[in-house]
Amino acid sequence: VSDPVRGGDQAAATLAEAPDFDSYPVLHAIKDASPFPGGVRVLWDDGLECRYHVFWLRENAPDPQTMHPVTREQALQLLDLPDDLEAVAAGTDAAGNLVVGWSTGDESRYHPGWLYAHSHGAGGHFSLPPRKLWDAALQEDLPRFHGPTVLQDESAFTDWAEALHIHGLAILEDLPRTPDVIEYVPARLGPLRTSNFGRVFDVRSRPDADSNAYTDLALPLHCDLTTREYQPGLQFLHCLENESTGGDSFLADGFHIARHLSETAPELFAALTRIPVCFANKARETDHRWEAPMIRLDEDGECEEVRWSPWLRAPVVLSFEETALLYRALRAAFAAAEDPHHRIKVRLRPGELLGFDNRRILHGRSGFNTSSGARWLRGCSVEREELVSRLRIIERSKRGHDTATAGNAD
Numbered sequence: 001v002s003d004p005v006r007g008g009d010q011a012a013a014t015l016a017e018a019p020d021f022d023s024y025p026v027l028h029a030i031k032d033a034s035p036f037p038g039g040v041r042v043l044w045d046d047g048l049e050c051r052y053h054v055f056w057l058r059e060n061a062p063d064p065q066t067m068h069p070v071t072r073e074q075a076l077q078l079l080d081l082p083d084d085l086e087a088v089a090a091g092t093d094a095a096g097n098l099v100v101g102w103s104t105g106d107e108s109r110y111h112p113g114w115l116y117a118h119s120h121g122a123g124g125h126f127s128l129p130p131r132k133l134w135d136a137a138l139q140e141d142l143p144r145f146h147g148p149t150v151l152q153d154e155s156a157f158t159d160w161a162e163a164l165h166i167h168g169l170a171i172l173e174d175l176p177r178t179p180d181v182i183e184y185v186p187a188r189l190g191p192l193r194t195s196n197f198g199r200v201f202d203v204r205s206r207p208d209a210d211s212n213a214y215t216d217l218a219l220p221l222h223c224d225l226t227t228r229e230y231q232p233g234l235q236f237l238h239c240l241e242n243e244s245t246g247g248d249s250f251l252a253d254g255f256h257i258a259r260h261l262s263e264t265a266p267e268l269f270a271a272l273t274r275i276p277v278c279f280a281n282k283a284r285e286t287d288h289r290w291e292a293p294m295i296r297l298d299e300d301g302e303c304e305e306v307r308w309s310p311w312l313r314a315p316v317v318l319s320f321e322e323t324a325l326l327y328r329a330l331r332a333a334f335a336a337a338e339d340p341h342h343r344i345k346v347r348l349r350p351g352e353l354l355g356f357d358n359r360r361i362l363h364g365r366s367g368f369n370t371s372s373g374a375r376w377l378r379g380c381s382v383e384r385e386e387l388v389s390r391l392r393i394i395e396r397s398k399r400g401h402d403t404a405t406a407g408n409a410d
């Protein structure tokens with residue numbers, strides 16, 4: 001292990017702060033550190049060798065001139081640093097921090113847990129539980145939770161939030177049958193997103209319907225608000241009444257359907273990831289439309305979003321050949337979604353709250369007959385990123401617990 005940069009400074013036998021509010025267990029120690037032109041080379045005790053760039057290190061230093069001590073946001077600006085900044089010394093102190101001496105005369109200390117977590121080749125730090133794609137077998141194993149417990153108990157809340165991410169859907173049971181539930185339960189994850197249908201919308205048949213949702217029609221599997229640049233993430237439906245004949249809900253995992261298509265009809269899958277479809281609403285006062293392929297993949301080729309609407313599409317303006325390919329792909333996709341092997345049927349009971357990821361899970365319903373009884377659902381949206389933020393905070397607090405436990409062990 002290298003000597004400390006300033007050998008006399010043994011007062012710094014505590015771990016440096018991290019330049020954020022997360023917790024970082026110290027999983028690995030620094031075996032060696034040395035400056036080189038443009039950076040600092042560090043050898044970790046698991047054999048990982050990393051080169052950290054001078055600007056990367058310098059702007060992430062946790063001292064109060066670089067990082068505001070209250071906000072922990074960066075106070076130093078990148079352009080405040082000289083072009084020719086160099087590390088002139090590097091080593092560790094008694095606490096195991098990386099210590100870097102700069103050509104400007106400054107010195108910075110870095111928490112080894114934070115440094116390792118942000119190291120190229122170390123495997124990342126911020127991963128969420130992997131999604132589990134599902135088909136009709138989920139019917140027997142629906143993620144259901146006791147609503148009042150989820151609202152009171154942190155670990156039950158975590159189970160519910162994780163199910164919303166992992167399976168893309170979850171049901172809360174035994175909630176009150178009052179119209180305000182839709183206001184305060186989803187809000188536990190984040191602020192409600194308003195649309196032209198309101199902050200909260202009532203799904204029931206009405207004579208002045210401005211959407212097929214507000215008729216008694218059957219609805220094929222679809223996503224809501226596909227006509228928006230940014231489709232709402234999580235959708236919640238709270239059942240207040242469901243006495244009518246029909247009116248069952250259907251759900252399918254759009255990411256599973258996409259994977260199924262990629263395996264059974266790769267040419268059609270590729271068309272759905274490539275050819276833009278114009279999703280457009282039809283209304284007298286608004287004209288929302290958005291052009292995008294129906295399936296969007298992330299940089300790793302994993303499904304990130306489906307935009308799925310059997311009935312809110314403007315006519316495509318494409319060559320005859322592209323039109324033919326797109327229609328083959330659309331028909332294959334819609335047929336796969338409605339295939340009983342892929343979808344599940346859920347009859348919501350009064351007091352149940354169904355939540356699902358509207359950019360992944362497709363929802364639909366059978367037609368219903370209002371003369372046989374009332375059907376009333378209340379709905380709202382919360383962005384997916386609010387759930388993801390909440391899950392990261394849950395992971396952070398688990399890491400905090402691990403860090404504290406490790407500290408006690410010492």
Ligand SMILES: [Fe+2]
Pocket residue numbers: 213222223224363
């Ligand atoms: Fe819908």
